Amino acid sequence: MTKPDNRPFAIRSYAPEQLREALKRMYLIRRFEEGAEDSYMRGLIHGTMHLSIGQEASAVATCIALTDADRITSTHRGHGHCIAKGADVGRMFAEFFGKETGYCHGRGGSMHIADIKTGNLGANGIVGGGLPIAVGSALSAKRLGKPDVTICFFGDGANNEGAFHEALNMASVWKLPVVFVCENNGYGMSTSTARSTSVKHIAERAASYSMPGVTVDGNDFSAVAEAVHDAVARARAGDGPTLVENLTYRWRGHSKSDRNRYRSREEIEEWMARDPITRFRAELIAHGVLDDAAADAIAAAAVAEMEAGIEFAKAGPAPSPADVTRYVYAEV
Amino acid sequence: MTKPDNRPFAIRSYAPEQLREALKRMYLIRRFEEGAEDSYMRGLIHGTMHLSIGQEASAVATCIALTDADRITSTHRGHGHCIAKGADVGRMFAEFFGKETGYCHGRGGSMHIADIKTGNLGANGIVGGGLPIAVGSALSAKRLGKPDVTICFFGDGANNEGAFHEALNMASVWKLPVVFVCENNGYGMSTSTARSTSVKHIAERAASYSMPGVTVDGNDFSAVAEAVHDAVARARAGDGPTLVENLTYRWRGHSKSDRNRYRSREEIEEWMARDPITRFRAELIAHGVLDDAAADAIAAAAVAEMEAGIEFAKAGPAPSPADVTRYVYAEV
């Protein structure tokens, strides 16, 4: 009889190389968003943006075991998902700077970044917009006989959209290979789940669709990874969808114009003390996946990658105003 | 110590006069719809219509204890609700015949009949269209400090619309005095609940909105009356919404163009054997509310009322084509 492996799920399930890459992506998300914020302040980026700082575990642990053929749909708060799925931050910055070298050739910006090659079907400016699209993506996999799973990220606020209900119902009726990952950060813009949502946990709503629903600490990398792993396995086995709810928190305001009149300083600080990156890093060190120096090196690499990304983005050409109607229709 | 009253809920709760009126309305619905069907065959009615024959208990037992100030929102299959709430069949037929004397002055037809005076906010051509409207009506009652309750009728098919989800969530969050009455007749048009809906009983979905959900035999007058009574009491007490699911069956096709390729003869016959009118009549007789002769007299009165209604309708004037844009805007 072998001794049970009591290490956290992620540690016992993934190779050290994968885990280090995951830590790297978490740092990269954090640094990328800080870099974006800084660029925004300097006037290099226009419009608005929604930062996911504080939610990095949810994005990276969800995507850790996915292949490029597995797909995600993302949200307005999608930078983390994008990087977690493997996007290049240079092309992301280029998009923010409105360059032809950006993922959307400067047409989309932060709210529409997609990276089809790594399976990211795109952020979405419409809350809940990605929910049925994810189900359609899962339908494609099933009809085309492919093993690919689709992960649908959405927020606690999105769960009150009719699209949520319609999408989960169809996914269940048709037993499609999709995992609904709710990033419950407690607020849809200024409105707390308590004031907007008639259940305590979004995962309770899974019962309405006869699918498993699980709520996990979304700042605990291993907890997220395990829940998503099980859901993905279920989906790949043809057993249908699952709803995973990651409890997490965004450190920053909803968007650049948030004056933060609806949250207390204490609440924010309490959550900052549960920084998912610090926790994951400590876990990796505790289990010998790396040491402090190696972790610092990873963190430093993330900074370098972020900085190189900004340089790449700055250097890229801007689209020509004459091309304003390009890409509306397929070119024939 | 008094002996517990083991009689069915309706018998012990309502005055004989009310019960006889209820039986009368059930007969009237049946005869009205048969009359409408017949008129349709004769070419007196154009368009289409959705008959609720077989579902009369659900309509009448739901409305038995409501006042005119209590409101309902109805559906495309709304004749029963309309009569149950107290409408005049003459004006209903007049509407079907497209007359100025009809409830909608001939502009609405079967799918839009409303009778604001008796609290019927209207049938609806859009599946699920009435769900948020009912919540709005309940919001009015609450804000205006009135004790009125709103009943929202909808079908099993409608429960898969996003509007269902959004409406129930808001009603619950705001604790509004509304009762959602799902008439589950097993099919949305040709699509069975099994093929369209990821739960067995719609009432299971109440948990997603932290409201009570109860499933009853919708052809059992007393069962419906009791469930709705409790829900209305809860609503009036300020405790918020309830979802009541009446299991029932429509004897006729979905609409006039249904070729019935999705249900078996046996299934239909099985349900016809559970005729809600026959059952309620027998119950009333068994408990001495009336005798056979009195019941026959009620049935005959329903026929007479139906026939008089048709005559009234025929005699009414048609709107003038010159008035085609009348009623688009308020006249000032």
Add this chain to the structure above:
Amino acid sequence: MNAMTQDQGLRTLSYAEAIREAMAIAMEADPTVILMGEDIGVYGGAFQVTLDLVDRFGPDRVMDTPISELGGAGVAVGAALTGLKPIFEFQFSDFAMLAMEQIVNQAAKLRYMLGGEASVPVVFRLPSGSGTGAAAQHSQSIEAWFGHVPGLKVLQPSTPEDAKGMLLAALADSDPVMIFEHKLLYKMKGHVPEGSYLTPIGKALVRRTGTDVTIVAGSIMLHRALEAAETLAGDGISAEVIDLRSIRPIDHETILASVRRTGRLMVVYEGVKAFGVGAEISAMVAESDAFDFLDAPILRLGAADAPVPYNPDLERASVPQVETILAAARRLSRREI
């Protein structure tokens, strides 16, 4: 209904059959084509357009959806984005209002927002129009809205032949296409070629040549216009009748060429007059060089400024009929600057 639709020894099908044939051909040829919609399986669709297709292709490819228009359309969009070619039927075009977000915010814009890195080859079929006594929420003609949406293509077949060819063309297109089918045309018969062929998207067609006045009309209004033109000929008024066919893009050239010749233009359409298809065509002509050739104001005949009424006489009065077209055409032909 008129000469054009009469059997001349050629194979005839109804408009509904022609659409069904197009779907069957596409499904045979391409396993990625699927059908989605409410009651399109064993029921055959509210207008029986998909009748028996589920028997031929099975429920995995002829999918009855729950009554979830937003979600259903969104599933079709997501499927189109990832390798399938869905044909999504809205049971009535009116219900597309529930799915505007997926049609307009997602399907129409995805290619652009993604800088050309993705495409959404979805086809939406929308039974449309009045005349069935189904009242205000089941009788609308909302196609003009989609003319206002870059990224979409919007078609309106008026014959069985075009109904088939346009659907096949839509499937061959890599962008989202909306096809508005008129409910009253489903039973109309006409010649339909065998096999696969594509009716070009964005091309209007002169269905009757004339010299005195140009009448642009699509869908069922084409047939009313042709009937009116026949009577006008007896009056000595020679009307050119153009089948619009495509609302987005609009075939400017065919219309302008005709107006340059006739100097008089009338647009007939079933949607509400204000902000309808006629507004765009009129404005397009009025800003073009053909303006200089106009000998009279540009007339629009559209629906009354009201929801579609239930009463059959009101319903009839609310949209252009042969006699309204006739009267307007006579007025227009007499008008001098």
Add this chain to the structure above:
Amino acid sequence: MNAMTQDQGLRTLSYAEAIREAMAIAMEADPTVILMGEDIGVYGGAFQVTLDLVDRFGPDRVMDTPISELGGAGVAVGAALTGLKPIFEFQFSDFAMLAMEQIVNQAAKLRYMLGGEASVPVVFRLPSGSGTGAAAQHSQSIEAWFGHVPGLKVLQPSTPEDAKGMLLAALADSDPVMIFEHKLLYKMKGHVPEGSYLTPIGKALVRRTGTDVTIVAGSIMLHRALEAAETLAGDGISAEVIDLRSIRPIDHETILASVRRTGRLMVVYEGVKAFGVGAEISAMVAESDAFDFLDAPILRLGAADAPVPYNPDLERASVPQVETILAAARRLSRREI
């Protein structure tokens, strides 16, 4: 931005403040007026229009809704049908696409479908337009769609004074009214009278008189047109600038009277050119007797045929700017038949 908006010793407010003042006045006067929308309470609305109103009127009358546009709008419709007067804010007009069914199938049609037996006095407020770098799903100008919908009234204030007066007029109206507010105007300051007053619905306003060309424009385009007109005056071109104000109904008389005088018409609007506001106005003129007074084609300046792009230069290029208006007006003034 131009003379009209400059302080002349009179009380000035921003467009957002003017709207807020209108809401506060209405809520003070009428306890049935309530506000509904996403984040309109403590957050003050995405554009801070409802700032602090929740403190004044409490959360029962300033209701944060869940993110449920269809349901939220439907609740407002149901409430309006039964005794309340809700002002429902869509956070961005783009999100109204989720609620088209309740706006168009229900609110707009209920009075008619019920033969006049009910009314739906709801007001929808819709922050609209581009210029904020928010890209394709947060920058649309979809007001033309609602011009196509009988039963609705559709307004577009271009000044703080009108923003207040139109909202009060909308609340005094017993039919559903949609008010498209331009995001770039929220901070614009201008004179706003104290107290309650109603800006008449359906009346355009000549903001600048002229003799050579008529420019019809609404919302932010009015300001661009006025700026262009100022420059044109230097060129010796006298432009009459009409503030459209109301898209449904459109004030035919004011526009036609001007065109009869100038003989030249240009319509400037931010929505996509095809099927936009300009199409309706152009067609209305081209079918009217004013047609005979036209000395040149009718020009439309609308948005490029594309979703609104993110890149700021593309975004700017996608909608009419002062210089585009100038160039077009010069072209138009020189044009002879």
